[in-house]
Amino acid sequence: MNSSPYHLLPTVWNELQTFKHVLISAHLDPDGDSIGSTLGLYHLLKSQGIQATIVHQHPVPKNLEFLSIPEKAYLTPSDPEIENVVSMADAWCVLDLNAPQRLGPDIRPFYDSFAGHTFVFDHHVEPSITAHSLTVITEASSTCEIIARLALTSNLSISKDAAQCLYTGIMTDTGGFRHPRTTADVMRLAATLIDCGADPVMIYDKVMNAQSFSSVKLLGKALNNVQVEHDGSLVLMIMRKEDLEGYSSEDLEGFVNYTLSITGAKIGGLITEWPDETVKMSLRAKPQFEVRSITEHFGGGGHMQAAGARVKQGNLEEIVKTIISMAGQSINK
Ligand SMILES: [Mn+2]
Structure with missing residues (x-):
């Protein structure tokens, strides 16, 4: 018996490669892993002669636009072709998400009524999304790692374009090879992707050194x-409506990481109140602590140490109070 969590991937590939036109989606508010894995899988499928189209709730964030995105490969709900493309497809791969609402309000109805075969590839715990083929590997650092291992265990060659995308998601989901899932195997996989053409110096520069002037000024305010x-164990960065006027959540990318940089911080969070009364939270925890139960309380989800939620018509003060009390329970466990 093979104990590797990845040993079933060639079987999944054998099934996937029988389809002719595959849709690929990932979670809304896309990050390096959701974009890297969708584009990485797109390039793999295309190199095997399989038609593929990415359908995403949101466009590619600016700092990831350097990745190879062929014309017509990436559709968002405002694209008039989207309905036609969905009706032509015979399979749908959903990546880096464990709950159907994470597809986004405009993509989910298509998924719910899709008549073709569905695949999920993810590394989040406790999936609530249904699919014909569910590949959930919680040991994986990232969904990009799963897609890279799908290619390697199935003896597919990884093009330079695919390697750049897959390396990007592994880098961002491990926080630049610093988070607990940074194992020797992950480093070896990253090295393999570099052998396939990924450029680690360029990718780090494009992804990380991409703040706008106004975003850096906003960081100052944050x-x-x-x-x-809780005596410094919990660090909250709170941004109110008036602080965020004229900004989008993209401008706050990475801000939450500063909360855990303070000595003694065990749990950190960025809580934002938007002009449409939505309150968003992005929470982080040091390895022995968890924040997923807090975001689940607010209808969100994520990982034990990195999770998020959005509350429509939320009351900021009430939400902050609840976070402080729930984080206290997690810290004192
Ligand atoms: Mn991920």
């Missing part, structure tokens, strides 16, 4: 708003 609770 750092100024940081408050500590």
Whole structure:
């Protein structure tokens, strides 16, 4: 018996490669892993002569636009062709998400009524999405790792374009090879992707050194708003409506990581109140602590140490109070 969590991937590939036109989606508010894995799989399928189209709730964030995105490969709900493309497809691969609502409000109805074969590839725990083929490998650092191993275990060659995409998601989901899932195997896989043409220096520069002037100024305000609770164990960065006027969530990318950079911080969070009354939270925890139960309480999800939620018509003060109390329980466990 093979104990590797990846040993079934060639069987999944054998099934996937029988389809002619495959749709690929990932979670809304896309990050390096959701974009890297969808584009990585897109390039793999195309290199095997399989037609593929990415359908995403949101466009590619600016700092990931350097990845190879062929014309017509990536559709969002405003594209008039989307309905036609969905009706032509015979399979749908959903990546990097464990709950159907994470597809986004405009993509989910298509998925729910899709008549073809469905595949999920993900590394989040407790999937609530249904599919014909469910590949959930929680040991994986990222969905990009799963897609890269899908290619390698099935003896598919990985093009330079695919390697750049897959390396990007592994890098971003491991926080630049610093988070707990950074194992020797992950480093070896990253090295293999570099052998296939991924450029680690260029990718780091494009992804990480891509803040706009206004975003850096906003970071100044966000750092100024940081408050500590529970004797410094909990660090919250709170941004109110008036702070965020004229900004989008893309401008706050990575801000939450500063909360755990303070000595003694065990749980950190970025809580934002948007002009449409939506309150969003992005929470992080040091390895022995968890934040997923807090985001689940608010209808969100994620990983034990990195999770998020959005609350429509949320009351910021009430939400912050609840987070402080629930985080206290997690810290004192
Ligand atoms: Mn991921």
